[in-house]
Amino acid sequence: MLTFLSHAILALLVLTATAVLLPQLPSGLLALIFRGVGWLIRRRTRSRREYVIARARSEEEEYRASRAKDSTSRSQVEDEEDWEKVDTGERPPSSSDSGVAETEEGKKDDWSGVVGFFHPFCNAGGGGERVLWEAVRATQRRWPKAVCAIYTGDHEVNKTTMLERVENRFNIKLHAPTVVLLYLTTRKYVVASSYPYMTLLGQSLGSLIVGYDAFTLLVPDIFIDTMGYAFTLALCKWLFPSVPTGAYVHYPTISTDMIASLDDQTGVQGINSGAGKGSKGAIKRRYWEFFAQLYGWVGRHVDVVMCNSSWTAAHIRKLWGKSKSSDANNTDGAGTAFSPAVVFPPTGVAELESSISVDAESENTRQPVLLYIAQFRPEKNHPLVLRSFARFLHDRAKSPEYAGYPPPRLVLIGSVRHSSPDETHIYNLRLLAHELKIRDQTTFLCDASWPAVLSHLGTASIGVNAMWNEHFGICVVEYQAAGLICVTHNSGGPREDIVVDLGDGPTGFHAETEEEFAAAYEAALTLSQSEKVEMRERARHSARRFTEAEFSRKWLDQVQKLVDASR
Known part of the structure; x- marks a missing residue:
């Protein structure tokens, strides 16, 4: 309690000095x-x-000692089993095995x-x-x-x-x-x-x-x-x-x-x-x-x-x-x-490229799934995605050509700050999905592990982002690297930096309203197989601008x- 009071009092003094004394005291004083x-x-x-x-x-010394001990133990085992050892091309331990790898430029300081x-x-x-x-x-x-x-x-x-x-x-x-x-x-x-x-x-x-x-x-x-x-x-x-x-x-x-x-x-x-x-x-x-x-x-x-x-x-x-x-x-x-x-x-572009294939063969494994990866917060505008998805399903149901086909699904993945308004927010989103009659076609995944996210990125067909003026959009780059066709809000980073035409054709769709998002879902899913593969490949090429390196x-x-x- 005393620590808290000291923080509050001193911070208040700082604010008071700034607000009250600043106009009266020389800046030097x-x-x-x-x-x-x-x-x-x-x-x-x-x-x-x-x-x-x-x-x-x-802790660094303990870590190094532990590494040295493990290395010695491995060497002893290898010596004892040398009679059955074959050349595997394995490199010997080096100074870079200290637990801190060098940068791409090989620089250390x-x-x-x-x-x-x-x-x-x-x-x-x-x-x-x-x-x-x-x-x-x-x-x-x-x-x-x-x-x-x-x-x-x-x-x-x-x-x-x-x-x-x-x-x-x-x-x-x-x-x-x-x-x-x-x-x-x-x-x-x-x-x-x-x-x-x-x-x-x-x-x-x-x-x-x-x-x-x-x-x-x-x-x-x-x-x-x-x-x-x-x-x-x-x-x-x-x-x-x-x-x-x-x-x-x-x-x-x-x-x-x-x-x-x-x-x-x-x-x-x-x-x-x-x-x-x-x-x-x-x-x-x-x-x-x-x-x-x-x-x-x-x-x-x-x-x-x-x-x-x-x-x-x-x-x-x-x-x-x-x-x-x-x-x-x-x-x-x-x-x-x-x-x-x-x-x-x-963005883990390299891992996504190595884990997920984008070609004519893998296209057959893609499902009519719309994926939205975003924290469950109001600014991410999940209601727009739910409403546009409901409109998309409603419009599709009117078309006899889709009779007998399984309806598309929406998967929402995001983190939730517990004991925060986020929990109330996701509860309200579930209620909205129920009111829109899309509950059976909508899946909410909270705090999913990376392997689970990776699995959905590999099987979904469309990646969605509906936030107005999303400052960048890491999830959009992940969509591209995984070969998803992006449908993003026509603003902010997705419009200016990510879902852009690099000279060889579009890498996705932009939308603003509920109607435009629904139309973009339809346009993305009705592309021919060859058009889908080509757009996925262009998107993956675009994502290479945003690597971890x-x-x-x-x-x-x-x-x-x-x-x-x-x-």
Whole structure:
């Protein structure tokens, strides 16, 4: 209780100093106050930092000793059984077997600092978490002596269980000794349900409390936000000016598209479509415009900015404007708030290609199944998929040519944050499926394992994504890599980066309304077999732009700037 009160009181002091003293105090004096607070935090957490680093080094030594012992045991067995051994071409153990593989470029670095990843919901199991863990793996490979500290609020999961889940869900194996989980006690302050009104501002100010909580656990050498809490990066700069900060932006907290959606009369532009009417709508507009300015000011404190798509980068460029970072060394226009680097999220394209065939023979095993992989959250717009699927089935039932054929099916796969509004959301989705009379043709799979997801990707025919302005769409790339024909919302990353014509023909369909989605399902399923195979092959070729190796290369290029700045 006392710890909680100290967090709340100090965070309140920070907010008070910013809101009240900022207009009255010289900027130099205010900066001095924040640096003084930062110095106190460093001093109080020095022993914990030393313990965390020592513990990581100790676990590394134990790991190496265990590997050496296993290697010796294997050698003894091989010597004893040499009389029956044949040449298998197996390579001898090498230094790269230490549990940390080298990067594609073969580069390693002896930098041994602490990289802090701010991701309070790292066990959520979504695309953002795939990015986090792939980023950790890439960082481990380049800087094997560095400690990767993840600030998380998932108290119910220890490190061993967390890493097992990461491997099971994303097929990402991490080097355990240099991964450290630091447990936050104030995560509730960034939960949207805590702020029934002014949610964006509430969560952003709440993130200052959670950010302060993180720094009192450990002050890193590099601080990277991988979940979208830009205010924590500004707080880091105020408290610790020498700590380089980086942001991987999945989507802007607010965008000009969001503000424009207030005037939308079609009802298709997100959950706030048409909400700008009347006096209440006018207040909402002013509030969003004010928050956009505040968000832009905060974003200009970030040293290195990465965005997951062209759509996100365009909005960040417009909202954050030119950062305080110098462009002198930025010859390629990447890595500053003025021109952020586009680092597409990693997707297991290679595994999908090796596991799933796309040819005339495999086409015979495809079923008339529509697959939607997305977290069960309101913004993913599952109701649009359910309604359009119901309309599609209704229209098909009128056509005598389909009599006797089994009806198409819809499979919805996604993670659910337990003890959260997500559980209520999926309950309501099940009710909607029942009301639309498609319950028998609809399957809900919650928190499915990667093998289960892989099985559905290999047998479904169509991949669906209905979110308005999906910032990128990892699941859409997975659809393409698996050879599914995509039907995606005509906005955001799927329209601008993924489901695009690369010069050899379309790789899928775009839609916005219920009627357009239903028509796209029909068009995709009625293609001839040869047309289906050709589109699947084009889609798979398109997906090769979004491999894990490509993400790692671009991620490391940007993080290298932070490492250089921290030396």
